[in-house]
Amino acid sequence: QVQLVESGGGLVQPGGSLGLSCAASESIINIGVMGWYRQAPGNEREWVATITSRGTTNYSDSVLGRFTVSRDNTKNTMYLQMNNLKPDDTAVYYCYSIKNFDVNWGQGTQVTVSS
Numbered sequence: 001q002v003q004l005v006e007s008g009g010g011l012v013q014p015g016g017s018l019g020l021s022c023a024a025s026e027s028i029i030n031i032g033v034m035g036w037y038r039q040a041p042g043n044e045r046e047w048v049a050t051i052t053s054r055g056t057t058n059y060s061d062s063v064l065g066r067f068t069v070s071r072d073n074t075k076n077t078m079y080l081q082m083n084n085l086k087p088d089d090t091a092v093y094y095c096y097s098i099k100n101f102d103v104n105w106g107q108g109t110q111v112t113v114s115s
Contacts, residue, residue, distance in 0.1 A: 002026055002097050002104045009093065009109030012085055016113070020080040022095030022106055027076055029053070033098040034071060034078045038091035038111075045094070049080065062088075085113045 003025035012018050020036070028034065035050035049069040050058045057069050066085075071078040078095060092108040 002099060004095050004097060004104055004106035006093065006095050006106040006109040009111045011112045013115050014086060014113055016085050017083045018085060018111060020093055020109060022078040024076045024097065028071060029073050031097045031099045036069065036080050036093055036095055038093045040091040051078065087113050089113050
């Protein structure tokens with residue numbers, strides 16, 4: 001079972017930037033899909049972005065053009081660079097991985113966008 005640990009959350013002002021990391025406990029070379037979800041208080045978990053082992057990326061309409069997902073196989077880590085942050089981006093961000101039909105989740109990291 002892949003263990004995932006997120007880091008990089010925090011408080012940022014509207015229009016600011018923040019970068020999240022998701023470190024895996026094993027090589028991610030053979031992990032077909034990795035990505036990010038987020039959950040705001042009172043809301044259901046919302047898909048944010050996905051990156052495949054080939055580097056293909058997809059984004060939700062709400063973050064397209066502002067967020068960038070990437071992965072570094074040499075560091076067994078996936079990243080989410082968030083720019084032009086808005087108060088609506090406030091949420092707990094979770095990374096996930098899908099390997100051989102097994103889905104694993106990180107514990108989440110809080111992102112708060114507020115002035």
